[in-house]
Amino acid sequence: MNRHAVLASLLFAGLSLAPVGNHVIADEQPLFGYSAESSRAERQWEAKLRAIPSPENLRAYMQHLSARPHNVGSPYDKDNAEWIAAKFKEFGLDTHIEQFDVLYPTPKERLVELVAGGPKFVAKLQEPALAQDPTSSQQAEQLPTYNAYSIDGDVTAPLVYVNYGIPEDYEQLERIGVSVKGKIVIARYYHSWRGIKPKVAAEHGAIGCLIYSDPREDGFVQGETFPDGAYRPLDGVQRGSVADMPYYPGDPLTPGVGAIKDAKRLKVEEAATITKIPVLPISYADAQPLLAALAGYIAPEGWRGGLGITYHVGPGLAKVHLKVKSNWDIKPVYDVIGKIPGSVFPGEWVIRGNHHDAWVNGAEDPTSGMVAVLEEARALGELLKSGWKPKRTILYCAWDGEEPGLLGSTEWAEAHYDELRAHGVAYINSDSNGRGYLDIEGSHTLEKFSNEIAREIQDPETNLSAWKRRQLREIAKAKSAEEREEIRKRGDLRIPALGSGSDYTAFLQHDGVASLNIGFDGEDTGGIYHSIYDDFYWYTHFSDTNFVYGRALAQTGGTAVLRLADADLLPFEFENFADTVQTYVKELKTLSQKMQDDIRERNREIEEGVFQATNDPKRPLVAPVVEMVPPHLNFAPLENAVETLTRSAAEYSKALEQANSHGGAILTSASLAEVNKMLIESERKLSTTEGLPNRPWFKHQLYAPGFYTGYAAKTVPAVREAIEQKQWKRADEAMVVVGRVLQEEAALISSAAARLTGVTR
Numbered sequence: 208m209n210r211h212a213v214l215a216s217l218l219f220a221g222l223s224l225a226p227v228g229n230h231v232i233a234d235e236q237p238l239f240g241y242s243a244e245s246s247r248a249e250r251q252w253e254a255k256l257r258a259i260p261s262p263e264n265l266r267a268y269m270q271h272l273s274a275r276p277h278n279v280g281s282p283y284d285k286d287n288a289e290w291i292a293a294k295f296k297e298f299g300l301d302t303h304i305e306q307f308d309v310l311y312p313t314p315k316e317r318l319v320e321l322v323a324g325g326p327k328f329v330a331k332l333q334e335p336a337l338a339q340d341p342t343s344s345q346q347a348e349q350l351p352t353y354n355a356y357s358i359d360g361d362v363t364a365p366l367v368y369v370n371y372g373i374p375e376d377y378e379q380l381e382r383i384g385v386s387v388k389g390k391i392v393i394a395r396y397y398h399s400w401r402g403i404k405p406k407v408a409a410e411h412g413a414i415g416c417l418i419y420s421d422p423r424e425d426g427f428v429q430g431e432t433f434p435d436g437a438y439r440p441l442d443g444v445q446r447g448s449v450a451d452m453p454y455y456p457g458d459p460l461t462p463g464v465g466a467i468k469d470a471k472r473l474k475v476e477e478a479a480t481i482t483k484i485p486v487l488p489i490s491y492a493d494a495q496p497l498l499a500a501l502a503g504y505i506a507p508e509g510w511r512g513g514l515g516i517t518y519h520v521g522p523g524l525a526k527v528h529l530k531v532k533s534n535w536d537i538k539p540v541y542d543v544i545g546k547i548p549g550s551v552f553p554g555e556w557v558i559r560g561n562h563h564d565a566w567v568n569g570a571e572d573p574t575s576g577m578v579a580v581l582e583e584a585r586a587l588g589e590l591l592k593s594g595w596k597p598k599r600t601i602l603y604c605a606w607d608g609e610e611p612g613l614l615g616s617t618e619w620a621e622a623h624y625d626e627l628r629a630h631g632v633a634y635i636n637s638d639s640n641g642r643g644y645l646d647i648e649g650s651h652t653l654e655k656f657s658n659e660i661a662r663e664i665q666d667p668e669t670n671l672s673a674w675k676r677r678q679l680r681e682i683a684k685a686k687s688a689e690e691r692e693e694i695r696k697r698g699d700l701r702i703p704a705l706g707s708g709s710d711y712t713a714f715l716q717h718d719g720v721a722s723l724n725i726g727f728d729g730e731d732t733g734g735i736y737h738s739i740y741d742d743f744y745w746y747t748h749f750s751d752t753n754f755v756y757g758r759a760l761a762q763t764g765g766t767a768v769l770r771l772a773d774a775d776l777l778p779f780e781f782e783n784f785a786d787t788v789q790t791y792v793k794e795l796k797t798l799s800q801k802m803q804d805d806i807r808e809r810n811r812e813i814e815e816g817v818f819q820a821t822n823d824p825k826r827p828l829v830a831p832v833v834e835m836v837p838p839h840l841n842f843a844p845l846e847n848a849v850e851t852l853t854r855s856a857a858e859y860s861k862a863l864e865q866a867n868s869h870g871g872a873i874l875t876s877a878s879l880a881e882v883n884k885m886l887i888e889s890e891r892k893l894s895t896t897e898g899l900p901n902r903p904w905f906k907h908q909l910y911a912p913g914f915y916t917g918y919a920a921k922t923v924p925a926v927r928e929a930i931e932q933k934q935w936k937r938a939d940e941a942m943v944v945v946g947r948v949l950q951e952e953a954a955l956i957s958s959a960a961a962r963l964t965g966v967t968r
């Protein structure tokens with residue numbers, strides 16, 4: 208069926224179409240990657256799609272999916288997977304469940320007690336049920352509070368407070384003259400992904416780690432606590448994984464391969480991502496007596512939290528006994544995969560996903576995102592019934608095991624590595640949703656595309672487009688006139704790079720499939736993350752209570768999938784991409800310069816006697832030592848590559864413009880398939896088989912989670928982290944590798960431009 212026939216069938220079906228008179232159509236710019244004709248049809252289908260999602264359905268799905276605890280291995284986790292699969296089937300998707308068998312520890316013994324230096328205290332390690340909140344009482348099914356993939360251990364040692372437990376905090380400790388060697392550290396949540404805290408603590412010689420939720424971050428300092436308000440109550444605990452995912456995510460026993468039944472598995476002792484020291488999360492009620500027992504140095508100003516005590520660093524006489532033991536079982540994870548086959552390019556896959564597992568009931572994380580994905584699947588099913596046929600194959604995925612370590616998505620992306628390398632066009636992820644602003648992060652080859660999608664979505668609170676609302680907020684938050692100028696003039700809003708923390712990781716950083724992460728947030732923060740209070744009661748009282756942002760997310764995800772799946776020419780674009788890479792190279796140069804300047808200045812101050820003169824003998828600090836000023840690095844390979852890349856990107860835009868000026872008619876030519884193949888290849892080319900120098904699982908040369916940040920992205924990671932870690936030779940070597948990768952990318956873009964011009968002629 209051609210587009211005219213589709214249009215006719217739509218009219219015949221009496222569907223409401225957007226009022227587009229002929230003259231309006233003539234003036235209308237065709238959608239990016241579409242001919243004038245296919246663009247008209249696409250707009251109709253998209254308008255129809257966006258009218259389908261219903262807040263009532265979203266609410267009903269959430270009520271069902273969050274009715275009971277549904278962590279990996281629980282009966283309700285499997286129930287939910289089967290329920291989602293049945294829904295996908297009912298909507299008309301060709302659906303199956305794919306099972307993987309993964310290492311999944313659950314707590315067997317947990318103990319935290321203060322054994323010296325204060326009144327004897329045994330931590331409760333328990334979140335109480337609340338009368339108002341019906342599901343909070345499902346204690347028999349709730350996973351106790353713990354950090355998954357903590358090594359077993361039984362340690363007793365003096366306690367030291369390490370603030371957020373990130374590398375800078377240890378530099379501070381060094382100046383204070385406090386060592387954590389042989390100690391148990393207590394760190395507060397935030398400012399890094401939680402797994403970084405025990406990792407850095409162990410690197411500094413600590414033998415145990417407690418992580419607590421300080422009320423300053425998400426408790427009573429921020430607002431009323433649950434159930435009166437949205438914030439963390441005194442016994443609320445943040446569960447979570449502490450596996451070393453910046454090294455590799457997924458099943459710790461099967462790095463790089465799918466954890467299918469007969470996969471070759473490491474022994475538990477051989478798994479590099481399990482922590483080196485025992486770690487346990489605690490509430491602020493449990494943390495307060497421990498922190499109050501600390502003596503020694505008064506915590507630096509930025510280290511003081513919201514508890515009504517004087518924060519000390521320690522150590523003092525306070526001694527803690529920490530015991531953690533897990534059941535180290537292999538458990539099944541159930542990924543639900545629903546397919547709509549492509550009618551023209553079945554070998555090109557557009558993939559959309561969200562996880563379905565939770566730590567406990569997980570209404571917000573992940574169900575608020577999962578329900579939008581379900582409603583999108585229903586909407587696409589409705590379009591199919593009206594005669595719509597996507598050109599490309601669409602996969603709707605509900606991942607299991609995201610919480611403990613991106614297990615379901617990583618194992619799937621590893622098991623299907625070859626197919627994804629051959630067929631993956633793009634992966635669009637979400638993971639939770641709330642009120643506020645549309646956030647899109649991801650591959651910069653899709654930056655223009657994601658801006659175009661944001662322009663189509665109406666913000667429920669302001670009725671502005673989600674794009675406009677976002678732009679105005681960015682203007683409000685900009686720190687300089689220059690920044691504001693760019694936001695007003697650039698045309699497209701910049702999208703942040705992806706680090707890690709959700710299921711896009713394996714697609715983007717291991718398989719090299721262009722990826723986006725989408726969701727609304729910014730107006731309804733709270734403190735129930737990964738606790739038993741993240742449930743239907745909380746969500747329907749304190750978040751997107753009428754599910755209008757759930758509908759907006761379904762409209763966003765659905766529109767993005769539809770537009771990618773139906774495009775004649777895939778909407779990859781390279782001028783924004785080249786511009787972004789250029790900013791990265793500038794940042795790296797500034798970083799290297801700043802490190803030279805800072806070290807030079809500090810050496811000078813040491814020489815001048817600044818540190819002796821400003822030292823308080825009653826609260827002495829250890830003076831820093833003179834350090835070698837970093838050498839000049841060779842940025843030429845990167846700078847040359849960016850120049851080539853910028854040229855190729857312009858060539859491609861020009862070729863595209865030429866193609867469009869032919870009315871886009873030529874875009875229906877069969878040899879477009881060849882150009883599309885090259886466009887798909889454009890993200891693969893950014894990854895190397897060898898991967899990053901210190902972590903080969905991560906293959907992408909532009910985006911990775913920081914080795915010492917976890918969630919936050921490090922762009923051009925091999926170069927940036929070498930500079931940050933003062934490994935100058937490695938930095939120079941990495942610039943050669945990344946330069947080569949970018950040169951090859953530029954060559955591919957140029958051939959795509961040439962091929963497109965050839966098609967047009």
Ligand SMILES: [Zn+2]
Binds near residue numbers: 572
């Ligand atoms: Zn999640």
